[in-house]
Amino acid sequence: MAQEKKFVESITDMEVDFPQWYTDVVKKADLTDYSSLKGCMIIRPYGYAIWELIQKNLDERFKATGHENVYMPMFIPEGLLQKEKDHVEGFAPEVAWVTHGGEKKLEERICVRPTSETLFCEHYANIIQSYRDLPKLYNQWCSVVRWEKTTRPFLRTMEFLWQEGHTAHATAEEAQEETIRMLNVYADFCREVLAIPVIKGEKTAKERFAGAKATYTIESLMHDGKSLQSGTSHNFGDGFARAFGIQYTDKDNQLQYVHQTSWGFTTRMIGAIIMVHGDNSGLVLPPAVAPTQVVIIPIAQHKEGVLEKANKLAGRLSSICRVKLDDTDKSAGWKFSEYEMKGVPLRLEIGPKDMEKNQAVLARRDTGEKIIVSLNELETKVEQLLREIQANLLKKAEERRDSKTYTAKDMDEFERILNETPGFIKAMWCGDQACEDAIKERTAATSRCIPFEQEEISDTCICCGKKAKHMVYWGRAY
Amino acid sequence: MAQEKKFVESITDMEVDFPQWYTDVVKKADLTDYSSLKGCMIIRPYGYAIWELIQKNLDERFKATGHENVYMPMFIPEGLLQKEKDHVEGFAPEVAWVTHGGEKKLEERICVRPTSETLFCEHYANIIQSYRDLPKLYNQWCSVVRWEKTTRPFLRTMEFLWQEGHTAHATAEEAQEETIRMLNVYADFCREVLAIPVIKGEKTAKERFAGAKATYTIESLMHDGKSLQSGTSHNFGDGFARAFGIQYTDKDNQLQYVHQTSWGFTTRMIGAIIMVHGDNSGLVLPPAVAPTQVVIIPIAQHKEGVLEKANKLAGRLSSICRVKLDDTDKSAGWKFSEYEMKGVPLRLEIGPKDMEKNQAVLARRDTGEKIIVSLNELETKVEQLLREIQANLLKKAEERRDSKTYTAKDMDEFERILNETPGFIKAMWCGDQACEDAIKERTAATSRCIPFEQEEISDTCICCGKKAKHMVYWGRAY
Numbered sequence: 044m045a046q047e048k049k050f051v052e053s054i055t056d057m058e059v060d061f062p063q064w065y066t067d068v069v070k071k072a073d074l075t076d077y078s079s080l081k082g083c084m085i086i087r088p089y090g091y092a093i094w095e096l097i098q099k100n101l102d103e104r105f106k107a108t109g110h111e112n113v114y115m116p117m118f119i120p121e122g123l124l125q126k127e128k129d130h131v132e133g134f135a136p137e138v139a140w141v142t143h144g145g146e147k148k149l150e151e152r153i154c155v156r157p158t159s160e161t162l163f164c165e166h167y168a169n170i171i172q173s174y175r176d177l178p179k180l181y182n183q184w185c186s187v188v189r190w191e192k193t194t195r196p197f198l199r200t201m202e203f204l205w206q207e208g209h210t211a212h213a214t215a216e217e218a219q220e221e222t223i224r225m226l227n228v229y230a231d232f233c234r235e236v237l238a239i240p241v242i243k244g245e246k247t248a249k250e251r252f253a254g255a256k257a258t259y260t261i262e263s264l265m266h267d268g269k270s271l272q273s274g275t276s277h278n279f280g281d282g283f284a285r286a287f288g289i290q291y292t293d294k295d296n297q298l299q300y301v302h303q304t305s306w307g308f309t310t311r312m313i314g315a316i317i318m319v320h321g322d323n324s325g326l327v328l329p330p331a332v333a334p335t336q337v338v339i340i341p342i343a344q345h346k347e348g349v350l351e352k353a354n355k356l357a358g359r360l361s362s363i364c365r366v367k368l369d370d371t372d373k374s375a376g377w378k379f380s381e382y383e384m385k386g387v388p389l390r391l392e393i394g395p396k397d398m399e400k401n402q403a404v405l406a407r408r409d410t411g412e413k414i415i416v417s418l419n420e421l422e423t424k425v426e427q428l429l430r431e432i433q434a435n436l437l438k439k440a441e442e443r444r445d446s447k448t449y450t451a452k453d454m455d456e457f458e459r460i461l462n463e464t465p466g467f468i469k470a471m472w473c474g475d476q477a478c479e480d481a482i483k484e485r486t487a488a489t490s491r492c493i494p495f496e497q498e499e500i501s502d503t504c505i506c507c508g509k510k511a512k513h514m515v516y517w518g519r520a521y
Numbered sequence: 522m523a524q525e526k527k528f529v530e531s532i533t534d535m536e537v538d539f540p541q542w543y544t545d546v547v548k549k550a551d552l553t554d555y556s557s558l559k560g561c562m563i564i565r566p567y568g569y570a571i572w573e574l575i576q577k578n579l580d581e582r583f584k585a586t587g588h589e590n591v592y593m594p595m596f597i598p599e600g601l602l603q604k605e606k607d608h609v610e611g612f613a614p615e616v617a618w619v620t621h622g623g624e625k626k627l628e629e630r631i632c633v634r635p636t637s638e639t640l641f642c643e644h645y646a647n648i649i650q651s652y653r654d655l656p657k658l659y660n661q662w663c664s665v666v667r668w669e670k671t672t673r674p675f676l677r678t679m680e681f682l683w684q685e686g687h688t689a690h691a692t693a694e695e696a697q698e699e700t701i702r703m704l705n706v707y708a709d710f711c712r713e714v715l716a717i718p719v720i721k722g723e724k725t726a727k728e729r730f731a732g733a734k735a736t737y738t739i740e741s742l743m744h745d746g747k748s749l750q751s752g753t754s755h756n757f758g759d760g761f762a763r764a765f766g767i768q769y770t771d772k773d774n775q776l777q778y779v780h781q782t783s784w785g786f787t788t789r790m791i792g793a794i795i796m797v798h799g800d801n802s803g804l805v806l807p808p809a810v811a812p813t814q815v816v817i818i819p820i821a822q823h824k825e826g827v828l829e830k831a832n833k834l835a836g837r838l839s840s841i842c843r844v845k846l847d848d849t850d851k852s853a854g855w856k857f858s859e860y861e862m863k864g865v866p867l868r869l870e871i872g873p874k875d876m877e878k879n880q881a882v883l884a885r886r887d888t889g890e891k892i893i894v895s896l897n898e899l900e901t902k903v904e905q906l907l908r909e910i911q912a913n914l915l916k917k918a919e920e921r922r923d924s925k926t927y928t929a930k931d932m933d934e935f936e937r938i939l940n941e942t943p944g945f946i947k948a949m950w951c952g953d954q955a956c957e958d959a960i961k962e963r964t965a966a967t968s969r970c971i972p973f974e975q976e977e978i979s980d981t982c983i984c985c986g987k988k989a990k991h992m993v994y995w996g997r998a999y
Contacts, residue, residue: 076644079601080631083594085644088659091590112569116561116680117595117633117664118617123557136623139596141633143618144668153558155595155619155633166554166563175849181566185664186595190622202594371653 054384056323061267066196068317072326072385075196082194082201086310089385092334093313094204098184100236100331101206101308104228110180110208115162117185118153123161127286130160133253137189139201155188160254160279160305163209164287171301174213174293178221182208197314198271198521205309211289211301215280218302222278225306226259229274237312238329238436239263239319240444241273242467242516244492249476252305256280262491262516264444265318268465270491270518273315276306314521319440320409326386327408329436330429336364337425338382342375342394353393356403356421360391363422364429383408388432389425409435450500457505457517458486467491467518471511473504481506482517491516532862534801539745544674546795550804550863553674560672560679564788567863570812571791572682576662578714578809579684579786582706588658588686593640595663596631601639605764608638611731615667617679633666638732638757638783641687642765649689649779651770656699657689675792676749676999683787689767689779693758696780700756703784704737707752715790716807716914717741717797718922719751720945720994722970727954730783734758740969740994742922743796746943748969748996751793754784792999797918798887804864805886807914808907814842815903816860820853820872831871834881834899838869841900842907861886866910867903887913928978935983935995936964945969945996949989951982959984960995969994 054067069075074090086094102112118141125131138154156162167179184206194200208225212218226243233239241261251258255277263273284290284300293299320327330336337360341353353368360366367387369378375392382390392404403421405414409432416424447466451457460468468488472478482505483489493513504511532545547553552568564572580590596619603609616632634640645657662684672678686703690696704721711717719739729736733755741751762768762778771777798805808814815838819831831846838844845865847856853870860868870882881899883892887910894902925944929935938946946966950956960983961967971991982989 076647078594078640079643080594080596080598083596085594085640086592088589088591091592094592095590111566112573113566114564114569114572114664114682116556116558116563117666118558118561118680120558138623139619140621141617142620145614145616162556162563165557169554186592188595202596204592 054323054325057266057321062195064321064323065314065317068321068325068384069196074313074326080201082191084196084200086204089334090313093316093328093332094310096332096334097236097312098206101228101232102184104232105182105206105208108180108224108228110182110210113181113183114185115156115159115166115183117156119156119159119161121152121154123165124154126161126164127254127283130254130283134158137191139188139190156185157187157189158305158307159183159185159187159207160209160283161287163305164283164289164303167211167301167303168287168289171211171289171291174291177211177213177291177301178217179211180208180221181210182206195314197311197317199311203310205307208304208306210304211284212303213291213293213299213301215302218278218280218304222257222259222276222304222306225304226261226274226276229276229306229308230261233261233263233273233312234437236329236331237316237319238331238433238440239273239315240437240441242492242494244494244516246275246492247476247479247490247515249479250490252277254279254282256282260492262467262518263315263319264447264467264518265315265521266321266443267318268447268518269521270467270516271311271315271318271521272491273312274306274308277304279303279305311521320436321386324380325384327436328386328388330364330388330433333386333388334365335367335382335385335387336429337366337389337391338378338387339366339368339391339393340375340378340382341368341370342392342397344370346395348398349393349395352398356391356393356418359421360425363426389428391425407432409439451505452501454482454485454505457482457488461486461488461519465519467516469498469500469514470505470517471499471501471503472513472515473507473509474512475504475507475509478504478506488517488519491518491520532801532803535744535799540673542799542801543792543795546799546803546862547674552791552804558679560669562674562678564682567812568791571794571806571810572788574810574812575714575790576684579706579710580662582710583660583684583686586658586702586706588660588688591659591661592663593634593637593644593661595634597634597637597639599630599632601643602632604639604642605732605761608732608761612636615669617666617668634663635665635667636783636785637661637663637665637685638687638761639765641783642761642767642781645689645779645781646765646767649767649769652691652772655689655691655769655779656695658686658699659688660684660686673792675789675795677789681788683785686782686784688782689762690781691769691771691777691779693780696756696758696782700735700737700754700782700784703782704739704752704754707754707784707786708739711739711741711751711790712915714807714809715794715797716809716911716918717751717793718915718919720970720972722972722994724753724970725954725957725968725993727957728968730755732757732760734760738970740945740996741793741797742925742945742996743793743999744799744921745796746925746996747999748945748994749789749793749796749999750969751790752784752786755782757781757783789999798914799864802858803862805914806864806866808842808866808911811864811866812843813845813860813863813865814907815844815867815869816856816865817844817846817869817871818853818856818860819846819848820870820875822848824873826876827871827873830876834869834871834896837899838903841904867906869903885910887917929983930979932960932963932983935960935966939964939966939997943997945994947976947978947992948983948995949977949979949981950991950993951985951987952990953982953985953987956982956984966995966997969996969998
């Protein structure tokens, strides 16, 4: 047990220093490594396997809603980026510029995509002619680059992996339906797969995506009371279509502009998994995105028949879940804490005494509970426990989120909550950006969203006291 | 039938102008579009769906051989690229250089990865300490950039998608085994999935990857007699390990350098599928990589019950293959030629007369043959036909490849074959680069590989007449 302690002690307590706890977990769970270029991360096999599970599940949801995958170039010529005015203003300050190809200076600079609206628009202008060509429901999985100054693994890096959906529709109504449909796909995915509850709502004008008519968001709450924007879906109206000349002939032979949307989900959600479910023993993974759902650790594995039995159980479980047998020569205690750190949902211990009794010991990562199970009902029990763990993680996250959601009626209360018990704050707002700016200036909290589910906390704006228009979720954010 | 003809006539005959035929097929089958940046291509849904099928199958083969996926940054600082001398000389002339991040000039230029050996090496130096850490069997799926002057969709583009495997081993023997193992994975994949037969062999020193000790290749032959390098696997020995200081402590507590490999497979193989199997009606897809394996075309679909029946058949077939029902209002003839162009392996026609007889008509894309099948045995027959088509495409490709493989004993014969009946030429070589250079200078043919299966065509070098060391496959290549 000495080894186990040492392994665990080497991460910081989340109550003592949450950012350091986060960094420790990312490193000790073998999720990422640093590269020599500051701000870029290496996603290691264990971290990438989580992303593959996210991808697979989301991709199925996209395809089930009629979307097709494509691949656009990673380069955008400067002239193309500039075609939509708001969009270029939003992104130009943070792009990487390529100026030379081989030995030769380029005539026009090109940037590495920070997002691909301009590329999709150019393509849509080429391929959309008639109402028969609509809707176009495209998605791509790729990496994008934003030249960030301060970076943290998963949460904010110069390059990150994501998917970006880009769609074109005949009418404004269809575009709006699509925007909300995909926000719901994200929210359902977070809830059902990542076990993360989210608040759905609209961003204020100030927080809107560069070039969008409306931006919708899902917001989640981390262990430390900070919120994380977890997925966004934008309705562009016909703004990009006008800038890029994307027109179609309708059934009455009239030229019309298309209406567009885009929506994105990124590797930063691996950071959310860590910060929503993790604890002082490390990562805690929801079974649905755990690369290993059950780890088998043989006890006294040098004794006759133990490894053979462990192998047999691994074979049995491999048909119902992602199972791994660790038969290395490390001590069992060391292995226990290693897989706790990696957040493996279930540990199965099998030793000579268990074998005598035709049983195994299952240990839950989420509760620490140990359950003795007859080998006759192993599969049933493992399936049941994985379901229970998935449900329990969501329940715990909901309870924590709810217990950290407050209402404030004046700025003093607002500020006191933020400083003493950080979390979401529900408060009324007049709709004026001046108030939003003033609140941010005073408290470092930003408007997270105008939630779809409105409540009337009071009838005046928390900042200026004028008539309130919306209830807003506020918080300090990653 | 007028419409059908028009659709077909719009592609060039491959016998008249093969490059134009290729360009026509790529465009008419909706595989790619051009982007405003010359040399970059957009992979459209139909083309990308082929790549997804390739990825899925290859990825399973990589995982089955113990490999794990990771993600490395897309940027390489200039200093890191320069660490291995041969490697930088090979790649520096063709990379894209990023010189500015946002508004700021960078202190050190960074390039967009042309390949990621240097990044993997830096990471391996960080994470490999002991023999227990070996082997490391990593792979990544990503895009890479090479600043090419002349480009063609799939075959040669500035940016392309690929996978790159990078492994580190304790011994030279293990690294060599891995190099050959992965070459075999590629060869088996080409044969079993793409229905493309390949020649396996070693590249000459001149054609080796920059920094490799040995490069192995699989070479395939296109319809026009040109060859295409279809996958490469490199043994680096300990060259990169010495340049990057990748050392481990062995069981005797001695510091040792690791031995490394890398291997890659790219989207250019979609070009190979087109050029190996295609014909004058367009693309011909092997069922294993066909996004749609069976297209159902209702005949007289306005007649009662036809669409209903077609839908029912689509439902039945969806459990055994990738099926699509085209119920748009285009004419049946138009649809026929459209799906021929797209290379869909099987077409199913169902109309009122078929319904009366409880039958459907199946048309094979590879042979044009029409088969009447009872609806009672539809699933069995479709499965059987898809298997037959897959096998037939491989057989035809093998026969064509064999019929275009020649032997030459002197340079006149060599040149005459190349000019009159282009294909692979087997000829003896002394092993001297001067002869390789002279042959290329005179004929524009390059050494494709020194095949594992050697034959003794004569005992002297075809170029200099000195004692021959190897039988070599030569050819003009893409």
